[in-house]
Amino acid sequence: MAAAHGIGIIRRLNLVMRFSYTLPFVLASICGVAYGLRYSNEYLIALLIPLDVLFLAMFVNFSNDYFDFVSGVDVEVGKERFEKLEESPVFKDNELLKKVYWDGNQFEQGLISVEQGRMVMAFLVLMSLLLAVPILLHGGTLVIILGVAGLLLAYFYTAPPVNMGARGLGELNVGISFFMLVFFSHYVLSGVFSWEIFVFSLAIGLAVGLMRVVDAMSGYESHLKHGEKDLAVRMGGREQAVPVIKGIQAVFVVLLAAMQLFHPIYVILLLTIPLVIRSWRTMDAKEELWYVRIAPQYFGVSLLTMVLYIIALSARTFLTSL
Numbered sequence: 001m002a003a004a005h006g007i008g009i010i011r012r013l014n015l016v017m018r019f020s021y022t023l024p025f026v027l028a029s030i031c032g033v034a035y036g037l038r039y040s041n042e043y044l045i046a047l048l049i050p051l052d053v054l055f056l057a058m059f060v061n062f063s064n065d066y067f068d069f070v071s072g073v074d075v076e077v078g079k080e081r082f083e084k085l086e087e088s089p090v091f092k093d094n095e096l097l098k099k100v101y102w103d104g105n106q107f108e109q110g111l112i113s114v115e116q117g118r119m120v121m122a123f124l125v126l127m128s129l130l131l132a133v134p135i136l137l138h139g140g141t142l143v144i145i146l147g148v149a150g151l152l153l154a155y156f157y158t159a160p161p162v163n164m165g166a167r168g169l170g171e172l173n174v175g176i177s178f179f180m181l182v183f184f185s186h187y188v189l190s191g192v193f194s195w196e197i198f199v200f201s202l203a204i205g206l207a208v209g210l211m212r213v214v215d216a217m218s219g220y221e222s223h224l225k226h227g228e229k230d231l232a233v234r235m236g237g238r239e240q241a242v243p244v245i246k247g248i249q250a251v252f253v254v255l256l257a258a259m260q261l262f263h264p265i266y267v268i269l270l271l272t273i274p275l276v277i278r279s280w281r282t283m284d285a286k287e288e289l290w291y292v293r294i295a296p297q298y299f300g301v302s303l304l305t306m307v308l309y310i311i312a313l314s315a316r317t318f319l320t321s322l
Contacts, residue, residue: 016106016120018061024211024299025057026050027306028178028204032185034313035197039190045138049185052131059124060154066117067159069107125151139188146184153177168229170216175209196262200309203255207302210248214298217241217291238291242283249276256305265312265319272308275301 014020029050037046106112112120128151136143156162157173164173183201187193216223216230217238224233235241253276259266279297282290 012111015109016062016112017058018065019058021061022054022057024178024208024302024306025060025181026054027303027310028181028208029053029185031200031204031306031309032182032187032197033189034310035194035200036186036189036192038313038317039192042138042189045135045189048131048135049189052128052135053181053185055124055127055131056150056154059121059128059151060157062117062124063121063155063159064157065105066107066114066121067163069105070114071160071163135188139191142184143188146180146188150177150180168231168234171209171213171231174212175205177205178208179205196259199255199258199262203252203259204302204306206248206252206255207298207305210245210252211298211302213241213245214291214295218295220291239286245283246280249279252276263312263316265316266309268308268312268315269305272301272305275304 033046033049037043040046107114107117128147132143132147136147153164153173153176157164157170164170179201182204183197186197213231217232220230220232220238223230231244232238232241235244253273256266256269256272259269275297279294279301282294282297287293
């Protein structure tokens with residue numbers, strides 16, 4: 001775990017803000033904007049939407065860490081997830097796992113105080129609102145509705161009295177949020193409804209929702225102790241949650257296959273299937289810390305799907321221009 005002293009400013013800033021965790025948010029928005037540009041030439045708005053999402057994503061992650069620290073959950077998760085993992089040969093020999101499982105709660109590590117945390121959250125909300133002004137002028141009332149909904153979903157993911165993550169609604173929260181990020185980034189930019197981007201948005205909502213399910217599994221014991229009802233807790237254990245995870249992921253694959261109905265270029269999305277199969281094999285093998293091993297695999301499925309979609313759209317635009 002990181003010490004509060006003896007680390008560089010850049011490293012400290014990354015540990016506090018967890019920039020790598022914002023990547024799925026920004027990519028999801030870029031997917032929607034990239035599709036929306038097929039119907040709109042509002043390039044400034046197309047730039048501002050992902051930028052606004054970046055600040056909102058930082059707020060989501062930071063406020064989640066803040067309220068987990070205040071509630072005491074991340075203290076328990078830190079003991080279970082990090083101290084146990086660092087002693088395991090599986091973790092010591094896998095640099096990818098070390099990068100996926102960050103060094104612990106920044107407040108617990110003394111990297112930032114609670115008072116400073118409140119100031120950071122206020123700043124992130126302010127920046128999100130300022131960047132939303134030109135988007136609001138472009139999109140009108142819909143932007144206000146979506147902005148309020150997004151802030152509420154982000155804030156009450158862990159904030160009392162709602163605390164959706166502790167009530168078994170965290171995964172649903174994430175899934176809905178990422179569906180909205182993709183679909184409404186397109187719709188706010190273009191004002192055009194499209195089944196094509198709607199189906200892809202559903203796929204991303206499922207993929208990232210599952211990413212959250214898997215990420216929470218390593219903290220199963222501490223979540224159980226604190227009465228937090230994530231999927232594994234509701235199902236009665238990590239192993240019992242596996243069939244549900246596989247079922248949802250099967251629907252995700254079906255949605256990717258359905259994308260071929262809109263354009264053959266989307267066959268490229270099926271390149272994610274080998275990683276899906278690998279994650280299934282990891283779950284079936286039940287080797288040491290299998291629930292930790294699958295985390296980067298599910299993270300990879302989500303990010304790879306979005307990257308491949310952007311590549312497919314770029315190729316489609318190029319071929320159309322010939």
